[in-house]
Amino acid sequence: xxxxxxxxxxxxxxxxxxxxxxxxxxxxxxxxxxxxxxxxxxxxxxxxxxxxxxxxxxxxxxxxxxxxxxxxxxxxxxxxxxxxxxxxxxxxxxxxxxxxxxxxxxxxxxxxxxxxxxxxxxxxxxxxxxxxxxxxxxxxxxxxxxxxxxxxxxxxxxxxxxxxxxxxxxxxxxxxxxxxxxxxxxxxxxxxxxxxxxxxxxxxxxxxxxxxxxxxxxxxxxxxxxxxxxxxxxxxxxxxxxxxxxxxxxxxxxxxxxxxxxxxxxxxxxxxxxxxxxxxxx
Numbered sequence: 001x002x003x004x005x006x007x008x009x010x011x012x013x014x015x016x017x018x019x020x021x022x023x024x025x026x027x028x029x030x031x032x033x034x035x036x037x038x039x040x041x042x043x044x045x046x047x048x049x050x051x052x053x054x055x056x057x058x059x060x061x062x063x064x065x066x067x068x069x070x071x072x073x074x075x076x077x078x079x080x081x082x083x084x085x086x087x088x089x090x091x092x093x094x095x096x097x098x099x100x101x102x103x104x105x106x107x108x109x110x111x112x113x114x115x116x117x118x119x120x121x122x123x124x125x126x127x128x129x130x131x132x133x134x135x136x137x138x139x140x141x142x143x144x145x146x147x148x149x150x151x152x153x154x155x156x157x158x159x160x161x162x163x164x165x166x167x168x169x170x171x172x173x174x175x176x177x178x179x180x181x182x183x184x185x186x187x188x189x190x191x192x193x194x195x196x197x198x199x200x201x202x203x204x205x206x207x208x209x210x211x212x213x214x215x216x217x218x219x220x221x222x223x224x225x226x227x228x229x230x231x232x233x234x235x236x237x238x239x240x241x242x243x244x245x246x247x248x249x250x251x252x253x254x255x256x257x258x259x260x261x262x263x264x265x266x267x268x269x270x271x272x273x274x275x276x277x278x279x280x281x282x
Contacts, residue, residue, distance in 0.1 A: 032152065032278040033253075037065040038198040038242050040164070040232075040269035043074045043116070044085065047265045051080060055266045057092040060121075063258060063273050067150065068095070068121040069162035071200045075099060076114040086119040095121040100131035100146040102164070118162045118199070120148040127151045134163075134178050136171040143171075145179055149193075156193035158278065161185055163199035169207055176201075176209035186216060194278050195247040200269065204239045217245035220255035220274040229257045231270045244274045251277040 037060065044053040060068055070089075074080045090097035101115030120126070128149040135142045143166050149157040161184070165175045179185055185197055197217060203210050213219070221229045221243065231242040246252060254275040263270055 032280075033275065034067065034152075034158075034278055035063070035065045035273065035275050036067045036069075036196060036198065036244060037063055037271050037273045038069040038071075038162075038200070038244055039271035040071040040200045040242065040267060041073060041085075042267040042269065043072050043077075043080055044083075044267075046267060052266070053080075053083060053085060053088060054092075055262050057089055059258065059262045059266050059271060060089070060093055062261070062263075063271065065121075065273060066123045067158075067160055067196070069146075069160065069198045070119040070121065071162070071164040072116070073099065073119045074116050075101070077116065084113075086121070089119075090121055093121060095123055096126045097121050098126050098129040098146065098148045100129075100144050102142045102144040118144055118146045118164050120146055120160055120162050122148065122150050122160070124153070124158075125151045127157055132178075132184050134165075134175045136166060136174045140166060140168075140171055143175060145184060147184070152278070156191065159190050159193050159195045161195065161197045161199075163197065163201065165200065165202045167202055169205060172202060173207040173209045176207060176213065180209070180212060180216065192249070192279075194250050196244065196250070197246075198242075198244040198272075200241055201243050202241055203243070204241060213245055217247060218250065218252055220244040220246065220252050220272075220276075223252040224255040226255065229255065229272060231257055231272055232268065242269060242272045244272055246274075246276055249279040253277060 041056050044056055045051050073085050075084050076082050086097040086099040099119045100117045102117035126148050130147045132145040134145050146162045148160045152158050165172045230240050232239040258271045
C-alpha cells in the first residue's frame with residue numbers, strides 16, 4: 001500500500017505542478033478572497049482503519065483551499081511507512097508546507113527527523129515560521145502552536161496559527177491563555193497584519209479562556225449563523241472540536257464542514273472550511 005501511495009502522489013505531483021506565486025484574487029470591493037481549511041488527518045488513518053494519504057490529499061484538493069492547517073501529522077514514522085507526510089501532501093497539492101514536530105520519535109523510529117505534530121500548507125510562499133511549545137506540565141502530552149507568515153503578494157503578511165490543544169479542562173485553559181497572550185497571537189510584532197487562528201481545539205467542554213477569544217477574533221461558525229459545527233465522531237458527528245477564528249479586519253463569508261465522499265472516512269475528524277475576505281492592505 002505505501003509504495004502505491006508514493007507512486008500515486010508522485011504521478012499527481014507531475015500532473016499538477018506547483019503554481020507560481022500570485023497575488024490573491026480580488027473581489028469587487030478590492031479585497032482578497034481566501035479559502036482556509038483546518039483538518040485533523042489522524043496521521044492518514046481513516047475510519048476504516050486503513051492508512052491512505054492519497055485519500056487525505058483528495059479531500060483537501062476537492063475543497064480547493066489556499067491555506068490548510070493540519071493536525072496529527074507524521075514524518076518518517078514506521079507506522080505510516082516512513083512517509084514525510086507534509087512534504088508529500090504539499091507536492092501532491094502544489095502547496096508550500098511548514099511542519100512542527102510536537103513529539104520527537106527519533107529513537108522510536110530510527111530516523112533523525114522522525115516526528116509527530118502539526119503543519120501548514122499554503123498556495124502562497126511561507127516567509128517565516130515559528131513553533132511555540134504550549135505543553136501544560138511535564139506529565140501531559142506535548143502540544144504546540146505553529147505560526148506561519150504568508151506572503152500573499154503585497155502589503156502586510158498574513159499570519160496563520162495552527163494549534164492542537166489538550167484533552168483536559170485545565171490544560172486547555174492554560175493553552176488558550178498562552179495562545180491569546182502578547183507572546184503569540186496578540187504580539188505587537190505582527191502589527192496590523194491579518195491573523196487566522198485555527199485547528200483542533202478539543203473544546204468539547206468550553207473553557208473560560210476559550211470564550212475570551214471572541215474579544216479579539218471572529219468565530220467563523222458564529223458569524224455565518226451556526227452556533228457550532230460538529231466535526232468529530234466515530235458513528236455520528238457529536239463533538240465540535242475544530243474551529244476557525246480570524247482577526248476583526250477580515251470578513252467571514254462562508255463556513256462549512258465537509259461531510260461527503262472521502263471526507264466521511266479519510267480521518268476521524270471532518271475538515272472545516274471557511275471563505276473570507278482579507279483587508280485591502282494585504
